[in-house]
Amino acid sequence: MERHTVGAGSRKASMSPITRRAGRRKWNRIWWSYLFVLPQFAFFIAFTIYPIIMSYVYSFFDWSGIGPLKDFAGWGNYIAVLHDKWFWNAFGNTFVYMLGTTCILMPTSLLMAIALNRVIRKGRVFYRVLYFLPVITTTAINGLVMKAIFGNKNAFFNELLIKLGILDQPFYWLGHAHSAMILLILIGSWQFFGMMMVYWLAGLQSLPTDVYEAASIDGSSSWQSFRHITVPLLLPIGAAILLLSTVHSMHVFDLAKTLTEGGPYFSTDVMDLYVYRYAFDTQGFPAYGRASAAGILFGISIFAMALLLGWLVKKTRAHTV
Numbered sequence: 001m002e003r004h005t006v007g008a009g010s011r012k013a014s015m016s017p018i019t020r021r022a023g024r025r026k027w028n029r030i031w032w033s034y035l036f037v038l039p040q041f042a043f044f045i046a047f048t049i050y051p052i053i054m055s056y057v058y059s060f061f062d063w064s065g066i067g068p069l070k071d072f073a074g075w076g077n078y079i080a081v082l083h084d085k086w087f088w089n090a091f092g093n094t095f096v097y098m099l100g101t102t103c104i105l106m107p108t109s110l111l112m113a114i115a116l117n118r119v120i121r122k123g124r125v126f127y128r129v130l131y132f133l134p135v136i137t138t139t140a141i142n143g144l145v146m147k148a149i150f151g152n153k154n155a156f157f158n159e160l161l162i163k164l165g166i167l168d169q170p171f172y173w174l175g176h177a178h179s180a181m182i183l184l185i186l187i188g189s190w191q192f193f194g195m196m197m198v199y200w201l202a203g204l205q206s207l208p209t210d211v212y213e214a215a216s217i218d219g220s221s222s223w224q225s226f227r228h229i230t231v232p233l234l235l236p237i238g239a240a241i242l243l244l245s246t247v248h249s250m251h252v253f254d255l256a257k258t259l260t261e262g263g264p265y266f267s268t269d270v271m272d273l274y275v276y277r278y279a280f281d282t283q284g285f286p287a288y289g290r291a292s293a294a295g296i297l298f299g300i301s302i303f304a305m306a307l308l309l310g311w312l313v314k315k316t317r318a319h320t321v
Contacts, residue, residue, distance in 0.1 A: 113200035143258030177267030
């Protein structure tokens with residue numbers, strides 16, 4: 001028994017240096033690959049993690065961005081933001097924009113993806129590029145171009161409608177609360193339509209084709225195949241696309257800034273513009289503390305919504321498996 005124990009221990013001792021040498025050789029083969037990740041990780045720390053941490057710190061101080069942090073405000077900035085009616089106005093407008101763009105993008109981009117996947121044969125690549133062009137164009141440029149089209153009574157859109165006999169006199173589309181918000185939603189939906197279509201297209205192309213072949217043999221129509229095959233199989237993918245669309249549409253600073261600047265009379269003001277005004281655009285000294293508090297409260301709401309939608313994605317996947 002003792003001889004067996006000694007033999008096992010000697011084998012373990014003899015294996016240990018070999019294992020260490022194998023691990024060392026593996027590390028020598030892969031250590032340089034971490035050098036490629038290091039710059040990206042450094043940028044992530046410097047421009048994402050560090051600003052987030054400092055935003056939490058600034059939110060507890062009355063700080064203008066000049067000088068040291070010395071005027072501790074405690075929860076004062078959070079209380080001031082929660083009692084500000086313009087915060088809730090911007091908060092509500094952001095959710096209106098999110099709901100509007102999501103309700104437009106989800107069905108329309110799905111229908112176009114189905115058309116490109118099954119109906120349109122010639123020029124399929126051309127249409128994909130055409131619909132994706134607004135996505136790769138800078139949002140600020142899109143906003144400025146659309147402002148030139150709709151921005152005043154003598155703009156191109158008014159002249160077109162007058163020549164077609166639809167309008168008798170020019171209409172200031174960005175000068176009225178409801179029309180300005182509708183335009184903001186429509187332009188935002190147009191800009192990111194291509195990206196949503198690509199998401200749906202990727203989901204459609206991942207579906208098994210043998211199911212559709214079996215359905216066609218059984219005499220199933222296109223509508224029946226879509227209702228009983230495509231929709232159930234796309235539910236998990238659709239829930240994930242809904243999550244991406246919702247979180248993405250909560251940030252609309254560049255389009256709102258260049259198109260409406262939050263007007264008229266804050267009717268298209270959104271949370272990004274609200275934070276921007278207190279951080280950079282206030283009269284006198286900026287209020288970084290209040291801007292940070294507003295951004296953190298808004299970030300918490302986005303995080304809670306992402307958790308809810310993530311739970312929805314998990315549930316839909318569990319029901320379809």
